[in-house]
Amino acid sequence: MSVTTGPTYIWGAMFPESAGTDSLRDLRGGELRAALLGRFREQGWAERTLEVVARADPHSVAGFRFNAASTRAEELAPWPAGRITALGDAVHATPPTAGMGAGAAIRDAADLLTHVSAAAAGTVTLIDAVDRFEAGMRRRGSEVLTLAMKTVRLILATDTTIGAAATVVGTPILAAVARLRH
Numbered sequence: 001m002s003v004t005t006g007p008t009y010i011w012g013a014m015f016p017e018s019a020g021t022d023s024l025r026d027l028r029g030g031e032l033r034a035a036l037l038g039r040f041r042e043q044g045w046a047e048r049t050l051e052v053v054a055r056a057d058p059h060s061v062a063g064f065r066f067n068a069a070s071t072r073a074e075e076l077a078p079w080p081a082g083r084i085t086a087l088g089d090a091v092h093a094t095p096p097t098a099g100m101g102a103g104a105a106i107r108d109a110a111d112l113l114t115h116v117s118a119a120a121a122g123t124v125t126l127i128d129a130v131d132r133f134e135a136g137m138r139r140r141g142s143e144v145l146t147l148a149m150k151t152v153r154l155i156l157a158t159d160t161t162i163g164a165a166a167t168v169v170g171t172p173i174l175a176a177v178a179r180l181r182h
Contacts, residue, residue: 115130
């Protein structure tokens with residue numbers, strides 16, 4: 001268990017697959033942190049942000065590849081309904097940028113419980129209950145993934161010269177608007 005006594009920062013970077021990012025895959029710890037700092041400096045990241053990255057414990061810095069599930073409902077849970085099913089990321093894996101994976105899995109579990117309870121009460125067969133659950137899960141999973149991938153596309157769009165410039169100009173404006181709303 002990890003316990004912090006001071007401010008804690010969680011930071012991350014997402015890069016599209018390319019020859020330029022392939023070299024990052026084999027790096028760990030301090031080497032990865034140094035490579036990321038170099039890339040962030042080249043892209044003109046703010047010094048305060050770079051300081052957060054530079055102070056990160058090298059043992060806490062790691063890279064990983066992620067793949068999201070399809071956003072098309074018909075491609076999720078493409079097996080015939082039976083006595084065994086899956087839910088959450090096993091069916092509709094969301095990118096970590098969305099913050100939606102656990103919530104979607106909880107919704108799946110609650111919906112599965114509702115459908116299995118109907119089967120236990122004898123109002124439907126277990127196969128029909130699982131089939132109905134999976135149909136709803138595919139629909140919900142598709143909606144969650146569609147929203148999550150919008151975030152991914154936005155992040156990847158900032159990995160261009162125009163996207164980075166728009167971020168530099170737009171972020172203070174968006175922050176000011178958010179402060180005015182509260």
